[in-house]
Amino acid sequence: MKALAIDTATEACSVAxxxxxxxxxxxxxxxxxxxQRLLPMVDEILAQAQYKLSDLDGLVFGRGPGSFTGVRIATxxxxxxxxxxELPVVGVSTLAAMAQQAFALGDTGVVAAAIDxxxxxxxFGLFACEGGLAVAVEEEQVCAPDLAAEMCRLKSFHAVxxxxxxxxALEQINSHSVEILYPAAEYMLPLGIRExxxxxxxDVESITPVYLRDKVTWKKLPGxx
Numbered sequence: 541m542k543a544l545a546i547d548t549a550t551e552a553c554s555v556a557x558x559x560x561x562x563x564x565x566x567x568x569x570x571x572x573x574x575x576q577r578l579l580p581m582v583d584e585i586l587a588q589a590q591y592k593l594s595d596l597d598g599l600v601f602g603r604g605p606g607s608f609t610g611v612r613i614a615t616x617x618x619x620x621x622x623x624x625x626e627l628p629v630v631g632v633s634t635l636a637a638m639a640q641q642a643f644a645l646g647d648t649g650v651v652a653a654a655i656d657x658x659x660x661x662x663x664f665g666l667f668a669c670e671g672g673l674a675v676a677v678e679e680e681q682v683c684a685p686d687l688a689a690e691m692c693r694l695k696s697f698h699a700v701x702x703x704x705x706x707x708x709a710l711e712q713i714n715s716h717s718v719e720i721l722y723p724a725a726e727y728m729l730p731l732g733i734r735e736x737x738x739x740x741x742x743d744v745e746s747i748t749p750v751y752l753r754d755k756v757t758w759k760k761l762p763g764x765x
Contacts, residue, residue: 542591543598543733544621545725546582548574548614549606549634550655550702552722555581557589558729564589565726574613582617593625598741600732602723603631604750605663605682606655611749619747628741630732633750637723638700639667639674640731645720647698650677652691654703654710657682662703662710663752664688666695673730682752685709 545556553574556565566581586592601618604611622629635653642651648669655663664687665680678691685707692713700720704710735741 541598541733541736542596543600543729543736544582544586544593544596545600545602545632545728545732546578546614546617547602547634547637547723547725547728548578548610548617549602549604550610550722551607552724553577553581554723554725555585556725556729557585557591558733559589559591563726563729565724567724567726569722574610578613578617582621593621593627596625596627598732598736599625599627599629600725600728600736601629601631602634602637602725602728603748604634605657605680605752606634606723608751611751615747615749619744622744622747628736629744629747630735630741631747631750632728632731632735633665633676633680634723635663635665635680635701636667636674636676636731637725637728638720639665639669641720641724641727642698642700643669643672643674644727644730650695650697652688652695652697652699654685654688654699654701656702656706657753660684660707662688662701662707664691664703666691666697673734680750680752689713
């Protein structure tokens with residue numbers, strides 16, 4: 541299988557290409573430059589692999605949660621690519637992607653992922669590793685740092701994400717340095733490919749971002765219900 545993954549949900553912009561077991565990836569910290577950098581990065585990685593979009597079998601994108609603008613950029617881009625190619629699409633949680641990276645680097649316990657959501661809240665999720673893949677053990681949510689801290693107090697966990705450095709309540713219960721701060725498209729690929737192989741892909745009309753905040757809505761492409 542050949543699949544392309546993109547993510548722009550945080551300060552990072554990343555692109556990765558899976559080709560039957562091998563992975564090419566690009567990762568940049570480029571706050572507020574995602575819309576300028578994303579397409580060139582896609583072009584660069586396809587050129588490096590000597591592939592065209594039509595050579596791929598599927599598309600994967602970071603569906604959120606994260607920056608509203610960033611999540612919209614990736615969603616809009618994946619819509620355009622899917623319309624142009626008619627490829628199946630899978631959205632992957634940014635929180636799960638960070639947990640997947642921790643497991644890929646050898647962590648074996650519970651991973652607690654927290655992204656700073658501003659407004660004194662974090663996007664938060666707890667994950668375990670099953671069959672080499674990150675699986676949510678609690679429903680992802682946006683919550684106050686105190687609540688996230690309370691959910692972690694009785695667990696031995698590995699912390700990932702920017703939320704752990706943003707709020708004292710989370711800093712106090714995490715005794716380890718946070719090495720994984722941002723989601724990366726490379727680690728969305730294992731989760732996305734599983735969904736593609738299991739028939740969990742969506743068509744372009746069904747592609748939606750995940751904000752976790754109810755007051756945010758996504759506008760579909762013009763002419764679509």
